[in-house]
Amino acid sequence: MQITVLGAGVIGLTSAYYLSRAGHRVTVIDRHAEVASETSFGNGGQLSYSYVAPLAGPGVLSKLPVWLSRRDSPVRFKPSASPEQWRWCIEFALACTKNRSNLTTRRLLSLSFLSRTLMHELVREESTLDFDFSHSGKLVLHRDAHAMQSAVELLEFQRTLGCEQQALTSDECVSLEPALESVRAEIAGGIYTPSEDTADCHRFCKGLESLLRARGIRFEMNTSIDALRRTTRGRVEIVSGDIALDADQIVVAMGTGAQRLLKPLGLRLPIYPLKGYSLTYQLGPRAIAPKLSVTDFTRKVVYARFGDRLRVAGMADLDGYSLEPDPARVAALRAETASLFPFAATDATAASEWTGLRPATPRGAPIIGPTPYRNLWLNVGHGALGFTLATGSAALLVSWLNDVPDPALTENFRFSL
Numbered sequence: 001m002q003i004t005v006l007g008a009g010v011i012g013l014t015s016a017y018y019l020s021r022a023g024h025r026v027t028v029i030d031r032h033a034e035v036a037s038e039t040s041f042g043n044g045g046q047l048s049y050s051y052v053a054p055l056a057g058p059g060v061l062s063k064l065p066v067w068l069s070r071r072d073s074p075v076r077f078k079p080s081a082s083p084e085q086w087r088w089c090i091e092f093a094l095a096c097t098k099n100r101s102n103l104t105t106r107r108l109l110s111l112s113f114l115s116r117t118l119m120h121e122l123v124r125e126e127s128t129l130d131f132d133f134s135h136s137g138k139l140v141l142h143r144d145a146h147a148m149q150s151a152v153e154l155l156e157f158q159r160t161l162g163c164e165q166q167a168l169t170s171d172e173c174v175s176l177e178p179a180l181e182s183v184r185a186e187i188a189g190g191i192y193t194p195s196e197d198t199a200d201c202h203r204f205c206k207g208l209e210s211l212l213r214a215r216g217i218r219f220e221m222n223t224s225i226d227a228l229r230r231t232t233r234g235r236v237e238i239v240s241g242d243i244a245l246d247a248d249q250i251v252v253a254m255g256t257g258a259q260r261l262l263k264p265l266g267l268r269l270p271i272y273p274l275k276g277y278s279l280t281y282q283l284g285p286r287a288i289a290p291k292l293s294v295t296d297f298t299r300k301v302v303y304a305r306f307g308d309r310l311r312v313a314g315m316a317d318l319d320g321y322s323l324e325p326d327p328a329r330v331a332a333l334r335a336e337t338a339s340l341f342p343f344a345a346t347d348a349t350a351a352s353e354w355t356g357l358r359p360a361t362p363r364g365a366p367i368i369g370p371t372p373y374r375n376l377w378l379n380v381g382h383g384a385l386g387f388t389l390a391t392g393s394a395a396l397l398v399s400w401l402n403d404v405p406d407p408a409l410t411e412n413f414r415f416s417l
């Protein structure tokens with residue numbers, strides 16, 4: 001089959017990889033000159049297979065007043081007149097129940113475990129890929145006893161679903177990650193997950209692109225998709241400028257660009273951008289920076305080591321499609337880094353800054369699979385977990401396209417009108 005993948009972020013590229021392995025002829029189209037130029041460029045680098053619980057959870061709504069009022073809170077909501085934003089918020093609020101959150105966690109864990117298996121297989125089989133991949137393990141720090149207690153309860157729940165995690169004291173956290181020494185007294189405890197990985201998503205995408213080009217996959221870069229248009233017999237075609245492109249099958253993997261193109265087809269995707277920030281520090285020879293992947297749970301900031309670089313990522317701002325950085329948010333992220341790892345960077349201001357838009361669904365689960373159009377497929381809405389879930393999502397998509405979907409997994413993520 002000839003399959004056109006729209007979007008060359010981590011989701012489009014992994015889709016292209018697994019489609020081509022399944023024997024399909026694949027073309028990838030993107031509006032940028034380079035792959036991974038949008039959200040897949042500067043993310044937190046966490047392959048966080050055991051930390052997939054959605055943002056929408058019990059207790060979240062009570063935090064809303066803080067999110068609305070404080071400029072340095074990890075999550076910020078700027079109300080706008082956009083009906084799209086309000087619809088998303090209402091659906092998010094409805095998803096903030098224990099039952100829904102547990103159900104989504106259970107479903108995402110099955111996808112993330114599949115993703116882990118496939119990512120490890122890919123790293124083993126594609127030896128030319130070089131993307132700072134590390135079996136780093138992950139330590140999630142808690143700064144208050146109450147949050148630590150809730151984390152232990154989540155650990156017990158996740159243990160029943162196959163996660164192997166350990167609850168650690170403050171001293172045990174510092175023994176495991178000596179770069180935390182200066183905040184020993186502030187740590188209430190931590191949850192350690194040895195099976196988590198880290199890697200540079202942008203380098204992963206560039207590596208996949210080279211590999212795919214070498215295998216004959218066509219890339220049409222600098223090509224903006226203006227519309228998807230209904231044709232005959234329940235099919236759609238791709239419109240770019242004056243040109244209408246036909247394809248046996250079309251896979252939409254356009255991140256936050258997907259919903260605008262699908263709306264005129266009568267398909268409403270519940271995706272809204274959640275803006276985030278990252279900083280990348282070049283580490284000097286005397287830097288004391290973490291080797292483990294560390295998450296500061298209270299501040300919702302993640303730290304990942306890529307060789308001699310430290311990637312710091314965080315913040316979730318619900319304030320539309322602008323990529324414009326808010327200097328106060330960047331300053332808050334710098335201050336967090338300086339307080340947790342004061343000896344990581346000799347010059348605390350020397351870090352490259354980046355903002356990106358997470359393609360977030362209210363329930364926190366991606367949408368993967370068929371649409372009511374015979375040649376149109378979706379692989380979208382991965383929110384804060386696109387890198388983590390990319391390989392498994394692509395495999396699910398291929399199982400749909402090859403007409404062998406595993407109902408136990410695929411039905412959980414399919415689009416419904």
Ligand SMILES: Cc1cc2nc3c(=O)[nH]c(=O)nc-3n(C[C@H](O)[C@H](O)[C@H](O)COP(=O)(O)OP(=O)(O)OC[C@H]3O[C@@H](n4cnc5c(N)ncnc54)[C@H](O)[C@@H]3O)c2cc1C
Nearest residue numbers: 007009011031039040044046225255257276385386387388
């Ligand atoms: C601050 C931050 C930290 C994060 N940290 C992590 C993390 O640690 N681990 C993790 O798993 N995930 C993380 N994420 C989430 C992850 O980065 C995303 O889920 C993932 O990158 C989404 O990939 P994508 O391919 O769907 O979207 P994108 O990477 O945005 O790719 C979509 C592509 O579609 C193209 N496109 C869109 N519209 C059009 C159009 N009309 N015509 C042509 N091309 C179009 C775009 O140019 C783009 O290249 C983070 C995100 C942010 C913002």
